[in-house]
Amino acid sequence: MSEYKVVDPYTGQVVKEYPTATDDEVRGAIERAHAAHATWSTTPLAERAAIIAKAADAFAARSGELAEIIRTEMGKPLDQGVFEAEFSGEIIRYYADNAGAFLADEVLEVRSGVEARVRKSSQGVILGIMPWNYPYYQVARFAFPNLVLGNTVVLKHAPQCPWSATVIAEILEEAGLPAGAYENIFATNDQIGELVIPDPRVRGVSLTGSERAGAAVAEIAGRNLKKVVLELGGSDPFVVLSTDDMDAVVEAAVEARMENSGQACNASKRFIVLDELYDDFSSKLGAAITALPIGEAEDGDALVGALSSQAAADRLREQVGSAIAEGAQVLAGEPSASNGTRVQPALLGGVTEQMDAYREELFGPVGTVYRAKDVDDAVRIANGTPFGLGAKVWAADPELALAVADRIDAGMVSINGAGAEDYDMPFGGTKRSGFGRELGPHGMEEFMNKKLIVG
Secondary structure, eight states, rough: SEEEEHHHTOOOEEEEEOOOOHHHHHHHHHHHHHHHHHHHTOOOOOHHHHHHHHHHHHHHHHHHHHHHHHHHHHHHOOOHHHHHHHHHHHHHHHHHHHHHHHOOOOEEOOOOOOOOOEHHHHHHEEEEOSSSSSTHHHHHHHHHHHHHHHHHHEEEETTTTTTHHHHHHHHHHTOOOOOOOOEEEOOOOOIIIITTTTTTTEEEEEESSSSHHHHHHHHHHHHOEEEEEOOOOEEEEEEEEOOOOOHHHHHHHHHHGGGGGGTTSSSEEEEEHHHHHHHHHHHHHHHHHHHHOOOOOOOOTOSBOOOOOOOHHHHHHHHHHHHHTTTTTEEOOOOOEEEEEEEEEEEEEEOOOGGGGGGGGGOSSSSEEEEESHHHHHHHHHHHHSSSSSSEEESHHHHHHHHHHHHHSSSSEEEETTOOTTTSOOOOOOTTEEEBBBBBBBGGGOOOOEEEEEE
C-alpha cells in the first residue's frame, strides 16, 4: 500500500492514491535532473525567467482549482487556499522579474587594482523535502528561485499532498520547463536517506518540516558534505508591553494564532503580556477565540477548519491534555472537545517551565498566555524556548519595541503589526528552528555558486 494518498480530513475518505516510487524510479529522477542541468543552466537567463513567469500566471489563473485540491488534501479553508495559490504566484513572479538584478555580476574593488568580479551561477541538482501545511507556498519559495538560478530540482512532497505535488509539476511542464529540470518523486524516507541525499549528483538539500526530520536529513547531508537549508518548528512569542488600542492587538493575536487552523511554524503560539495588561488581554482574547466557529468543507471564509489529519488532531489533544494534567488552566474554549479532525480553539494559562508545553510546539488552534512582571521578564519568557523562528512585539513606545526586538533570539521580529512575511523579505530562524533563509534576494543565494573571477 502506498503512503502517498489524499485523505479528506473533513470526511476521512481516501480520495486519491499514488504509487510509491521504486528505487529505479528514484535513481532515474536524479539522472534526468542531472542531465537537464547541463542545458537548463546554460539557457539564457531571460528564457529561464520567461518560463517561470508563465508558471506564475498559471498559479493566479488556477487559484480556485488549486485551493480545492489542498482543501481536500489537508483541510485548508477555501479562501485561505486561494490566497496561498495567488501568493505563490506572486513569489514566482518576483523571482522571474528580478532575476537579472539578483544574478548580475558583483564587481569588487580590490587593493591590487585588478579586475575582480563574483559571478553567480547554479550548482546542479537540489533536493527539496516539503511539508503539508502550505503545499504550494513552501514549494514556491524553495523551487522557483533555484530554477531561475539554473539549478534543477528533485522534489519530495509530504505523503498527504501528492495531488498538489502533481499539479505543480504539470504547471511547470505546461509553462515550457525542459524535461528533467523539475522531478517530482513519491519517495520514502528511506529512499531519500539512502539513495538521494548521498548521490554525488545532488548538491544540496532544503527541508521544511519537523525538528526530527531536520536532524535526520542534516546528519545524512553532513556525512556526505552537502549543504542544507532547514526551516523547522517554531513557538513564536507575541509580546504585549503597552498599547493604545487593546482591541486591535487582540484582533491581530487571533489572526496570528488561528490562521491556517493554527498549523503554521511561524504562528504566534505564546502570548506574553505585562502584568498590568494581562487580565484585559487574556479576557478579550479568550472571548474572541471562544467565538470562532470551526468551518466545514463548504465554508470558504472560515479562519479555522479541520486539522490536516486525524493524527494531527490526536497529537494536539494529547499535548493539551498533558498540560492540563500538569496544572495548566483552561482560560477559554473546550480543548477536550473531540470531533474527529476538529479541535476547538482554546487558550491555556498557568503554563510553567516544569511543563512539557512550555517547550513544545502546539500545532493547531490552541494558544498559551503568560504573565510577565516587567520587560526583562517578558524577554526571558520569549527566549525560554528551544525555537527561534519569529516573534511579534507590541508597544506604544517604538524605541522600546525596537530595543526588545533586538533582544529576542529569533530570525524575524515584527513590531506593532508590521508584516514580516512577504516575497521580498528573508524568512528563516535560529536555534532549533533551523538555519538558512528563503524569500527575498537571500532565497536565491543558498544554493548559488559565487565564483570569483579575476583578470
